[in-house]
Amino acid sequence: MPPIIKKLFIWGNLGLVLFLIASVARDESREWKKYQKKFFELEAQELQTKLASSADEEEKHSLEKQIRAKKKAGLEVRQMIVGDLNRIDRCITCHVGMDPLSNPALETPFKENPYRGHPGDFLKTHAPNKYGCTVCHQGQGLATTVKDAHGFVKHWEEPLLKPPFIQASCAKCHANFENIPYAQTAKLGKELFTKNGCYGCHAIKGWGGIISEDLGEIASKPLSRALAGLDLSKTKLSEDQMNIQTYIMLHLTKDPMELVPGDPLGHMGDPISPSGMPPFYLELKEDEAKAIATYLMSMASEKMPHDYYVYAPPKPEPSFDSPAERGKYVYQKYGCAACHGVEAKDGHRNFNAQGPGQDPNAEDQIAQMAKGKEPNLRETAGTFTREELRVKIQNGVPSTDIVKFKADGPTPPLYMPAWKDKIKGQELEDLITYLLSIAKKGEEW
Amino acid sequence: MAETASVTNPTSEAISRRGFLKLAWGALAAFLGGTAASTLRFLFPNVVYEPSQKFNAGPVAEYPMGISLKWMREQRVWIVRKENGLFAMWGRCTHLGCTPNWFEGEKRFRCPCHGSNFNPEGDVIAGPAPKPLWHCKIEMAANGDLIVDKAILENRPGFRENAPYFVEYKA
Amino acid sequence: MAGSTQTPETPKTNGLEALLAKITGNGFKLPSNADEAKKLVTNSQVWRSVFRGGVWKNTPRDRAAHIIGNVWLHLHPVRVRPRALKITYSWGMGGISFWLFLLLTISGILLMFYYRPSPDMAYRDMKDLEFAVSYGWFWRNMHRWGAHAMVITVILHMIRVFLTGAYKSPREFNWVIGVVLLSLTLFLSFTGYLLPWDQLALWAVTVGTNMAGATPFLGNEGPFSALLNIRINNDVRFGLLGGTTVGEATLIRFYVLHCVFVPVIAGALLMLHFWRIRKDSFSAAPYSPNEEKVEVWPNLIAREYVAAALTTVAILVWTLLINAPLEEAANPTVTPNPSKAPWYFLGLQELLVYFDPWIAGVLLPNLIIVGLCAIPYIDRNPKGVGYYAWKERPFANTMFLFGVAMWFILIYIGYACRGPAWAWYWPWENWNVHKAPPPATWNIPNLVGGPMMALYFALGIGLPRLIKKELDWRVAIPTTALLSITAGLSLKIFHTLLVNKMDFIAQNIPHFGLGGFVLVSVFLFITIFFGFLMPQRYIREAPFFAIYGPTMTLALLTIGVILKMGARLGFNIKYVFSIPQVNFNI
Structure with missing residues (x-):
């Protein structure tokens, strides 16, 4: 037998043992164990201080017994099986203070995660064994490492919802979330969504405009579709930002033109306009953007069992003193503000439409095309008669009829849809009244 | 080994090589043993998809005197309240594992399978059952909820009346 | 005491x-x-x-009895020729493949304890194996990486057997069994790929099984299927999947195939394979003087053990360092971009870019398998049995390695050079940078493409045989190189002259730069070298129907695939010859 075979025999066997030991070590040193152990240590310490200040013999005896039990407590993967919601949540493996069986009060004297109890009195009304954790907080319930469980990892599309986004979860079940004190950011988001006219382009579950995507299930949009469509070369995202919360926020805090630049100069064929979404980032504060994102994060595709829902009575149509007041409401309700601005103050960007200050000879033609605008209704509404306005609203303006700034540039992405099937009757008349009431009076003619 | 071990022996190199060979065989045995042990460990699940043996039976104050059937359907456990406290009893006949029924009029548990009868403490009155019914571990949490653990059982008189199989409670 | x-x-x-x-x-x-x-x-x-x-007294008789009397060892002979022990001869790949097969059986059986083949459960069970089951990650990683390793070792084993001519008479049929075992290894790996039920699994299997739908007559998208009234819900793909899409039924089907059906068949064929090796003796090399056989116990057994132990160590390290992949839960409405087959099928997936699906997905793989099986019956060169014979089998070795290299180059292209939307990304390029959509492709008219192909095969088969005299390579190779470069250059010049004058060229081939020149020159050189110079030198006098014809057909087909790839990558030619009515698109 050549010595090399003997050597390989020895080293091979030693290698087997060595790597088996490494595997055992890896399996034994699971991350959650250290948190669970620490929790029981903290509890034992707490009891120890109680013991030191206790005078009653019987109580002392009981405390000592409890301390011994804490020190001996076995470490285990703890989980809640929530059958109704088809979820299994192992969060309580580390967050032991929120384990309803080992700590029914769900309170601990500790302030820090993962040792503290659940803040607020949510769990009184949302029993942990009926709701679990992830139905509200998201994250990966089956995972038992910090990174994987909180879900900011590749291939997990529902990472932990941090404040204020967590309020989105209230709205998933509570149709009346606007009345819930904890969900006021989501409420603000809904208001801003209406006020800024988002409905004008985006429907929610079929109600709203058809110019862009229906946002009814936006919170469940697959990442491979969402982020892959964006040009992120200017927006560097770290791995734990790759999620739908970021995707929505980007649309509200960055220029959409930068995210979806298209090919306006036609380098790759026919010119393609960049994203038509107006630059709302200029008007929205960070908090307001977050509020809208919170509201949208409640639009998930997951269907809750009906007994988890809290229904809200349908809201009555508000009443108004004057037709113009009502017209103002109609203007907001159908999302006219998306293109024509809040309270019709000014038109928003419409790429390669005509706009003020465009210079056909300028170096940067993309910047010039970006100066294209939707009409300012305060300026233009007055140039129409009542009848003309009615026809215009009813029939809309197809994109082929919009005059381009650069004739060989891309078709402007925004156009006026025909509203005749949506805005009709008294609503239409009041809207016209409103528009005429705010219009700058032109010369008489 | 002992009779050949000598530092001055010219064949000591050969011996140390044989020592290494023994080490290698030992390593192989350790590897096989370790793999077998870890495989055995693998076969014992850390999480199970069955209802937990432990459950929260709710606030102690909600139990009236006598036998409560509140958890019978879900957990197969009677909560029994007496003058001085409560205990939990597993609804499994000690004869062949059928579920006895509680007859309030007769103050007995009677098993439908082979006719074993038990009194409210779980002791056998009649029939083939060899042992009293099992009492489960029961504890009162700080907030007054009863936590029952069906995995820890006791049925010996003298033991079952004490913690952790009995919760003292007076309304 | x-x-x-x-x-x-x-x-x-x-x-x-x-x-x-x-x-x-x-x-x-x-x-x-x-x-x-x-x-x-x-x-x-x-x-x-x-x-x-x-x-045990360790006498020769004891050592022989140890082999004969032990059921686990008795497939070994008692004594083997010393060359069979040499790692440089055998590479140990057959034995290592078998050891991996055993390792995969053990780890697979253990995984079955925690795995439920249903869409609701399978993905969750994967997460459990990773997060909640003690050593769950260990066995899953080992199974995954062991499977990859086995595909590699089986391929290496085949290469080694070819290079040492160990498939020649009387071992022809054992080579055929080996080819079948290779196919079964790939199929085992492929069926196992679906079981985690994540996006990776679902889409790799969707892409893979859709090829079956292109089978002529029997696939719903294959040629002539209308004749048999074959639809999406009664074709071979439907039978394989147990439904029209990869779903619940497919999962249980693949599970049974993976865990029971294929392993049993592979196990039976393995016995046959081993039995034949034993009967035909381990090495076929001519005896050298004074050669004396050595005892299998302990010489061969020790080496086999060492190989198995070191393989296990390698798999253990792999297992410890890298976790088996698990992506999002399977979602039939969202296709990841790009969606790639398992690496060993990426060559096929890449071929699907260039040909009609039934040609790339059905005809070519079957031709490869049939071609491999046919090798021992075509190659009747009696020399080079049982040893590396570069000088005595230059043609066989070169052509085989040419095929193998091409296969792995295709895999490399699919693995490293294809990004989102299957666009070409160099390995160093970032996938986040959006690529221009591919330029429109165009077809060569059949009246040109048909004669071109006919000419290619006629000249390819005819020329090497017509020139009776052996060419002098010292002249021929530089001439070929010069010819190739000249052809590349003249095309470049023609293009520059004509691009602005002929709309046809301006539209279809707007650019012809350095890349086009290199492509044309290199591909032309490859074609002439492997398609003309090699056969002209070595097999021009071989019997036409038994050896020359089949060999040249396989060689020309292989080269043709490369040429078609060049035509597409360099000049956006979709098809050279196309009869869409019968899906005959090349």
């Missing part, structure tokens, strides 16, 4: 001893030292009924 060792002969009166003697019915003595105790055990009837052959 110490006292009694001095006088072992003295019968000691001992109650227990007497009792045992009475029970056993003969003179029983309690052992007084370790050796005696050992003897007592090994001489007992129980021990000897289990381990036959008496006390």
Whole structure:
């Protein structure tokens, strides 16, 4: 037998043992164990201080017994099986203070995660064994490492919802979330969504405009579709930002033109306009953007069992003193503000439409095309008669009829849809009244 | 080994090589043993998809005197309240594992399978059952909820009346 | 104890001893030292009924009996030729493949304890294996990486057997069995790929199985299927999937195929494979003078053990360092971009870019398998059996390695050079940078493409045979190189002259730069070298129907695939010849 075979025999066997030991070590040193152990240590310490200040013999005896039990407590993967919601949540493996069986009060004297109890009195009304954790907080319930469980990892599309986004979860079940004190950011988001006219382009579950995507299930949009469509070369995202919360926020805090630049100069064929979404980032504060994102994060595709829902009575149509007041409401309700601005103050960007200050000879033609605008209704509404306005609203303006700034540039992405099937009757008349009431009076003619 | 071990022996190199060979065989045995042990460990699940043996039976104050059937359907456990406290009893006949029924009029548990009868403490009155019914571990949490653990059982008189199989409670 | 060792002969009166003697019915003595105790055990009837052959004295007879008398070792001969032990000869790949097969069986059976083949459960069970089951990650990683390793070792084994001519008579059929085992290895790996039920699994299997739908006559998208009234819900793909899409039924089907059906068949064929190796003896090389066989125990057994141990160590390290992938839960409405087949099928997936699906997905793989099986019957060169024979089998070795290299280059392209939307990204390019959509492709008219192909095959088969005299390579190779470069250059010049004058060229081939020149030159050189110079030199006088014809057909087909790839990558030519009515698109 050549010595090399003997050597390989020895080293091979030693290698087997060595790597088996490494595997055992890896399996034994699971991350959650250290948190669970620490929790029981903290509890034992707490009891120890109680013991030191206790005078009653019987109580002392009981405390000592409890301390011994804490020190001996076995470490285990703890989980809640929530059958109704088809979820299994192992969060309580580390967050032991929120384990309803080992700590029914769900309170601990500790302030820090993962040792503290659940803040607020949510769990009184949302029993942990009926709701679990992830139905509200998201994250990966089956995972038992910090990174994987909180879900900011590749291939997990529902990472932990941090404040204020967590309020989105209230709205998933509570149709009346606007009345819930904890969900006021989501409420603000809904208001801003209406006020800024988002409905004008985006429907929610079929109600709203058809110019862009229906946002009814936006919170469940697959990442491979969402982020892959964006040009992120200017927006560097770290791995734990790759999620739908970021995707929505980007649309509200960055220029959409930068995210979806298209090919306006036609380098790759026919010119393609960049994203038509107006630059709302200029008007929205960070908090307001977050509020809208919170509201949208409640639009998930997951269907809750009906007994988890809290229904809200349908809201009555508000009443108004004057037709113009009502017209103002109609203007907001159908999302006219998306293109024509809040309270019709000014038109928003419409790429390669005509706009003020465009210079056909300028170096940067993309910047010039970006100066294209939707009409300012305060300026233009007055140039129409009542009848003309009615026809215009009813029939809309197809994109082929919009005059381009650069004739060989891309078709402007925004156009006026025909509203005749949506805005009709008294609503239409009041809207016209409103528009005429705010219009700058032109010369008489 | 002992009779050949000598530092001055010219064949000591050969011996140390044989020592290494023994080490290698030992390593192989350790590897096989370790793999077998870890495989055995693998076969014992850390999480199970069955209802937990432990459950929260709710606030102690909600139990009236006598036998409560509140958890019978879900957990197969009677909560029994007496003058001085409560205990939990597993609804499994000690004869062949059928579920006895509680007859309030007769103050007995009677098993439908082979006719074993038990009194409210779980002791056998009649029939083939060899042992009293099992009492489960029961504890009162700080907030007054009863936590029952069906995995820890006791049925010996003298033991079952004490913690952790009995919760003292007076309304 | 110490006292009694001095006088072992003295019968000691001992109650227990007497009792045992009475029970056993003969003179029983309690052992007084370790050796005696050992003897007592090994001489007992129980021990000897289990381990036959008496006390091990390490005589040649003992060593032979060890091989013959042991069911696990008896497929070995008692003695082998020393060359069979050489790692440089055998690479140990057959044995290592078999060891991996065993390792995969063990880890696979263990994984079955925690795996439920249903869409609701399978993905969750994967997460459990990673996060909640002790050593779950260990067995899953080992199974995954072991499977990848086995595909590699089986391919290497085949290469080695080819290079040492070990498939030649009388071993032709064992080579065929080996080719079938290779296919089964790939199929096992492929069926296992679906089981985690994540996006990776679902879409790799969707892409893979859709090829079956392109089968002629029997696939719903294949040519002539309308004749048999074949639809999406009664074709071969439907039979394979148990439905029209990869779903619940597919999962249980693949599970049974993966865990029971294919392993049983592979196991049976393995026995046949081993039995034939044993019967045909381990090495076919001519005997050298004074060659004497060596004993299998311990020489071969020790080497086999060492190979298995080192393989296991390698898999263990791999297991410890890298976790098996698990992506999002399977979602039939969202296709990841890009969506790639398992690496060993990426060559096929890449071919699907260039040809009609039934040609790339059905015809070519079957041709590869049939071509591999046919090798021992075409290659009748009696030389080079049982040793590396570069000088005696230059043609066979070169052409085989050319095919293997092409296969792995295709895999590399699919693995490293294809990004989102299957666009070409160099390995160093970032996938986040959006690529221009591909330029429109165009077809060569059939009246041009048809004759071109006919000419290619006619000249390819005819020319090497027509020139009777052996060409001098010292002249031929530089000439070929010069010719190729000239052709590339003249095309470049033609293009520059004509691009602005002919709309046809301006539209279809707007650019012809350095890349186009290199492409044309290199591909032309490859074509002439492998398609003309090699056969002209080595097989021009071989019998036409038995050897020359089949060999040239396979060679020209292989080269044709490369040429078609060049036509597409360089010049956006979609098809060279196309009869869309019967899906004949090349």
